[in-house]
Amino acid sequence: MLGQPISDTNTLRGNRVYASKRFYQVAGLLLVLGAAILAWRLLAGPAQVWEPGTMPISPEMEDKFGVRFSFVAVTAQGGMVELRYRVIDAGKAANFGHYTETAPMLISEDTGKVVDVTIMGLHNHRVEPGRTYYVLYRNTEKAIQSHRPVTIAVGDLKLEHVVAW
Amino acid sequence: MKHLQSSTMGKPARLLTILVLLVMILVAVNGSNGVVTAGHQEWPAHGMICTSNPSATFTLTTRGGAISTPDGNLVYMWGYSEAENPFQHPSPVLCVNEGDTVTIVLNNTLSHDVSIIFPGQHDVLANGLPSQPQFDLGGNLTSLAPVAAANGGSMTYSFVADSPGTYLYESGTEPAIQVNMGLFGALVVRPAAHLDWAYNEVAISGDDIYTTQFNPDAEFVMLFSEIDPVLHMAVEQGQPYNMNNYRSRYWLINGRSFPDTVAPNGAEWLPSQPYGSLVYIHPHNDDPGAGEAYNPYPALIRYLSVGTENYPHHPHGNHSRIVAQDGNVLVGSGGEDMSYEKFTSLLGPGQTYDELFAWADVENWNPVTNPIPVTIPQLQNLTFGTFYSGSPYLGTSDALPVGQQVLNSCGEYYHIAHNHALQQITAWGIVLSGHITFARIDPPLPNDCN
Incomplete structure (x- = not known):
């Protein structure tokens, strides 16, 4: 200094x-x-930790529609969502997805956004017990996000906290 | 004195302290989001995944495992995995450069003798000797190549990759059984001078010169195969199987049946089936001033088949240009362009095709500047396809009839690509599975699709 x-x-x-x-x-x-x-x-x-692939079971849905959901996955670069289910009761499942009251829709639990039923399901009314079938949805406005919780709604029944792959 | 001490914490230290506190707050706000990382998160979601290294030396280990099919089945398979990696199906896509001496060390953990043959490669050596068919003492053919003996045997194959192209590698031992069980993969040989060309050759057509240059971000492989699950069950249980009863029930592209085919590479729910086959591209644009939309080179799709049946593969919407078959580029000895456009490629057993594919907005349709000169009927008089956005213009979405649902999120186009032998787009009798995939064409970049 x-x-x-x-x-x-x-x-x-x-x-x-x-x-x-x-x-x-x-x-x-x-x-x-x-x-x-x-x-x-x-x-x-x-x-809350969301484990991808989490799929709760809904005895009510199984009893009413004859199907058990197996997964929800975001696919095709995020442009589509796939819902897969296994047929438990072929008689009850024959109409699953074919009418408004039997058509599954997916609801994002984060935002409430809905993806509605689509026409790209792969089965007709003849389904076999034990086989797995799919429905492809438009992922409208990217409503369903990978690793995030989803509600499957069919008619007045809901299956919450499904986690998308 | 206190002030003098604090002043010894210089400006950088103070900023660092503030930064650390901010980070701590952000961590506190975010917490854990519960995301489980994918096993192959470093991979691009779509496109060919190469296994490569500078020495072109690979260790392949045979493994058994299971794959899932969209109808809820699990099928026991065999596969070649890289080194200590777990079972995967199909086996890794091996990528080498022209001129490389390729060395493949095969370690066999299965209870059957196993080998590898390399159709299209010349002068292959096995443990340093010419790789040749093997016969037993009675003169019966036992293998098309020297084997890695069951339960721990090893064999080293080597060759010089002197011809660029798309090739198979597969088991040469009990091939009817072992190839169906999954012992196969794709081998890609890139031109040494042009890694983004499919082949070295240039073709001349009039005053124009053509190459096989492609967009490296749009390189795809589609390896077609089939499965008779009864054969697989017999192998898993150590039971005999009569090949006269062979009947395919599942058909796969890159080891997956639709809709798994359009799932991303490394999809978490398909841990043993890492490769997707969605062709994901953007419109062709050769204007260098187009910024991010500049996309002058086509996609390259490498088709291969290890099945026993013909697969008439059929991408909708656009023809593809076949530039090579079985590793032979379609250029004449005088440089003539012998490539050709095809709507359906009949992929025979053991064949490969290299095809260039681009989607171009040829007419430059635009809802404002260049509208389509057609009066579009009222909504209720239209029938909509599943993938229609409500607008015919790429990147535009518009109104749809009440209740109409489509698979479209940003005005993108989807073109289905499927096997036209319709029994081959099933999964053990369930329709719309098997050999189906899609081409997804997004609007030019930048866009809001992702």
Whole structure:
């Protein structure tokens, strides 16, 4: 500092003091904010973990429609959604998907967006017990997202918390 | 004094501290989203997945495993897997460059002798000696190539890949059984001087010169096969099987039946069937000033068949240009262009085709600047296809009749591509499966499709 005016040194120190105060203020605010969010998360309980491929069973749907759903998958670069199901009771399943009240629809549990029944199912009215069949849907507005929860709705029955592949 | 101490934390340190606090807050906000990472997440969702390395040396290990079919069945299979990798079907797509000395070390874990033959390759060696058919003491043919003995045997094959093209590699031992069981894969030899050409040759047509240059982001493989599940069950149970009773029940592209064919590479629900076959492209555009939409080169589709039946494969919407068959480029000795456009390619057992495919908006139809000169009838007087967006213009969606559903998310086009032997688009009798896939044409980039 030889040769440097005292007033300059003071000015420099003054800036440091101001910068340090601002740093503590910002850091303190962030710490309080972080602590608040952490407390909120802890109080809210653990985050829901969605395991892709999760497929609950609906005894009501099986009894009414004669089918057991096996998976929902997002496919074709996200442009389509596939629903697959196994026939348990061929008699009851014969009309599955063919009428409004037997047509499955998919509902995103994140957004409530719906993909409705499509005409690209692969079966006619003759289905065999134990065989698996599919329905392809338009993934309207990318409604169904991979690894996210979906509800399968058929008529007035719902199967919740299916997780799409 | 306190201020002097704090001032020793310089500006970078203060910024770093703030950054760390921000990251901690973001982590606290996000938490875990429960996403399970895919086994092959580094792969592109669509297109050919090459297995390659600089030395063109591969270790293939035979393994048994199961694949799933869309009708809910599981079928026991065999396959060649790379090194210690688990079972996969089909076996890896091996990619090498012209002139490479290719070495394949076969380790056999199965309880049957196994070998590999390389149709189209010359002077193949097996453990350093010419690879030749094998006979027993009675003079009966036992294998088309020296074997890796059952239960731990090994054999090393090598050859110089001197001809670019698309080829098969497959078992030469009990081939009727072992190839159906899944011991096959694709071998791609790229021209050394032009890795984005299918072949070295140029063709001359009038004043024009043509090459087989393609868009490397749009290179696809379609390996057709078939399965008789009764044969597979007999092999799994160690029972005899009479080949006179052979009857295919499943037909697969890249080891999958539709609709699994259009699922992405490495789809999590198909852990043993890693390869999809959706042809995913954008419109042809040879204007360098078109920015992201610039897309001057066609897609390349490499077709192969290891089945026992003819497969008349039939992409809708566009013809493909066949530029090579069985690794032979269709250019005459004088440079004549002998490639040809085809609507249906009859893919025979053991054959391969290389085909260039592009979708071009030839008429440049546009709802504002160049509308189609047809008065479109009212909605209720129209019949809609499953993939119609409500608008005939690429990238545009429009109103649909009440209740009409289509498979379209951003005005993209879908062209089905299927085997025209209709019993081959079934899964053990269930229709609309088997040899079906799609070409998806998205609007020019940039778009809002993904």
